């Protein structure tokens with residue numbers, strides 16, 4: 001059994017220790033906001049927070065996340081101390097700027113952005129480029145940048 005702390009709740013999961021965290025989150029715990037894109041740490045669709053850092057869950061063995069504080073898009077508002085039903089500021093900015101198109105990559109984009117802004121509240125364009133390496137088939141990159149700039153202005 002592996003003990004995982006996900007979105008503030010503790011779960012004992014009986015899975016192969018080498019199984020990628022992504023599949024345990026989606027298949028065992030039903031947290032389907034975490035998306036599968038490439039499976040090789042290239043696209044960022046599977047991004048979650050592990051002890052506050054943006055991590056690509058498709059490429060992290062579940063055993064490596066045992067005991068760490070894992071946050072998925074489902075738990076992002078609560079991780080910032082917000083009550084149930086409220087959106088995280090990054091999610092609100094995403095709505096205001098109308099960032100998503102098909103939406104598939106966007107939970108990963110939001111999780112990566114939230115991790116960036118936690119330690120760098122006013123990122124430069126170069127810092128945005130370095131942090132947001134997520135891929136988007138719909139090409140939402142300009143709006144992602146616009147939303148991040150809007151958040152930085154109010155920080």
Ligand code: FES
Nearest residue numbers: 037038039044058
């Ligand atoms: S599915 Fe994990 S980086 Fe693409």
Ligand code: FES
Nearest residue numbers: 102103136137138
């Ligand atoms: S919004 Fe469609 S892949 Fe990014």
